Amino acid sequence: MEQPVLLEMKNVSKEFPGVKALDNVSLTVRPGTVHALMGENGAGKSTLMKCLFGIYRKDSGTIILDGKEVNFKSAKEALENGVAMVHQELNQALTRSVLDNLWLGRYPKVGGLMVNEHAMMQRTREVFSQLEVKVDPKTIMSTMPVSQRQMVEIAKAVSYEAKIIVFDEPTSSLTEVEVEHLFRIIKMLRDKGCGIIYISHKMEEILRISDEVTIMRDGAWVATRPASELTMEEIIRLMVGRELTNRFPPKTNEPGDVILEVQKLSGKYTRLxxxxxxxxxxxxLGIAGLDGSGRTEVLENLFGAMTKGGGTIRLHGKEVQNRTPGEAIRNGFALLTEERRATGIFGVLSIRENTVISSLHDYLKWGVYLDDKKMAKDTDWSIEAMRIKTPGQKTQIRSLSGGNQQKVIIGRWLLTKPEVLLLDEPTRGIDVGAKYEIYQLIINLANEGKGVIMVSSEMPELLGVCDRILVMSGGLLAGEVDAKNTSQEEILTLAAKYV
Structure with missing residues (x-):
């Protein structure tokens, strides 16, 4: 007997100036199933979901939800009709509490006038208990790590009692323990009859939790298969249209003399x-650790993005202070931040402006004017070197996919010619093909004599790219391992040392 259909998207198309983002894409989701949506950055996955969720208006095609044709004009309308979406880039009111973020736009009222805070708190505690989310509803959002804010966003989607829940790269900022927690939540929702659409570049996750997989390429549908019939190699071939035999490039860099010495580094207002x-x-050099271990704070204190509590930093034997990011850049440091949308891109500015903004002094003519030709030339180099998919230099960066935005930021920092490149989750939300390119880029930089420090939640990534791995635990350095002669078990044991 054929399983009923919960959601059907037929021949959906969407065009932006200069780009056909979706070309007659179809998707079918059945109740009580997890349907994975895969493809390279720019394949159209998020665009398709935004057409469903009312953020974009499709140019053509049909969307049928529970047997009725729908055409949501806003995210609010989609939520009210049982479609929720947990976005890759969190868009939250950071100065407000968890409670406010959960109920913004739908506060329960007493007599239609007064906000019923008791009802809000009671319902929030019920949802958190159901999902095993251990967060105080009164906590201000900005004080929490990205992973906890992600869980709040998931709880918000569940609180709408949605029939369809879209997860867009939900594990990109979660540790392995938190990923397991998320999978328990997804299983619970699936068992309740929800249809889950799961977007991810992590193929191990896809093969583990999905019932069906739809693969897109260049805005078009490529294939829909049962997950049980797919292998990682087959998924990669369908995604990129070619064989990709190795997940990581060969390691060709050879570490030399010490260039950076860090002694007793601590943060004044951080976990470090x-x-x-x-x-x-x-x-x-990789840095591993559980959420809250202080791994990100190491990079931010080195770069002057946080107030240093103590310790010394020596570059080529000379002490540097790095009191501010500007001073750190002048001293030859560059930082790719964890949260691309909040602290990486200037959304309303163009690709060119985002590319050159950290090295504007290099483009000054007579100390007054910016050399437009030189900026255009360097931006062209960045677009080509990073393989950025964009209609042109003057396109707003916020219109690009998350992975292409990340490539723009990496190109930006390479133009500053850093001595030490600090990378916080450099491949977060990036597809397997683009990941390989970024890994190769990191290795090439090391071959040129640059020092690279890389934080990642993905242990296979650290083991595949790094020479050594530092393990943080409870704000302290718990140990150091050789990437060639260690295991995930050893790293996890060190990560739990001071918890």
């Missing part, structure tokens, strides 16, 4: 208590 280590010329 103390870390001492060295970085060698041409070395890729």
């Amino acid at each position: 208590k103390e870390a001492s280590f060295e970085l060698r010329k041409g070395e890729i």
Whole structure:
């Protein structure tokens, strides 16, 4: 007997100036199933979901939800009709509490006038208990790590009692423990009869939790298959249209002399208590750890993005202060931040402006005017070197896919010619083909003698790219391992040392 259909999207098309984002794409989701949506960055996955969710208006095609044709004009209308979406880029009121973020736009009222805070708190605690989310509803959003804010967003989607829930790269900022928690939530929702649409570049996750997989390429549908019939190699071939035999490029860099010495580094207002280590010329140094371990804070304190509590930083034997990001850039440091949307891109500015903004002094003519030709030339280099999919230099960066935005930021920092490149989750939300390109880029930089420090939640990534791995736990450096001669088990044991 054929399983009933909960959602059907037929021949959906969407065009932006200069780009056909969707070309007659169809998708069918059945109740009580997890349907994965895969494709390279720019394949159209998020665009298709935004057409469903009322953020974009489709140019043509039909959307049928529970047997009725729908055409949502806003996200609010979609939510009210049982479609929820957990976005890759969190869009939250950071100065407000968790409670406010959950109920914004739909506060329960007493007598239609007064906000019923008791009802809000009671319902929030019920949802958190159901999902095993351990967050105080009164906590201000900005004080929480990205992973906890992600869980709040998931709880918000569940609180709408949606029939369809879209998860767009939900594990991109979660640790392995938190990923397991998320999978328990998804299983619970599936068992209740929800239709789950799961967008991810992590193929191990897809093959583990999905019932069906739809693969897109260049805005078009390529294939829909049962997950049980697919392998990682087959998914990659369908996604990129070619064979990709190795997940990581060959390691060709050879670490040399010490270029960076960090002694007893601590943060004044952060979780970082103390870390001492060295970085060698041409070395890729990884930093692992659970959420809240202080791994991101190591990078932010090195870059002057947070107030240093104590410790010394020496580059080529000379002490540097790096009191501000500007000073750190002048000293040869560059930081790719974890939260692309909040602290990486200037959404309303163009690709060119986002590319050159960290090295504007290099484009000054007579100390007054910016050299437009030179900026255009360097932006062309960045677009070509990073393989950025964009209609042109003057396109607003916010119109690009998340992975292409990330490539723009990496190109931006390469133009500053850094001595030490600090990368916080450099492949977050990036597809397998683009990941390989970024890994190769990191190795090439190391070959040129740059020192690279890379934080990642993905242990296979750290093991595949890095020379050594530092493990943070409870704000302290718990240990150091050789990437060639360690295991995920050893890293996890160190990560739990001071928890």
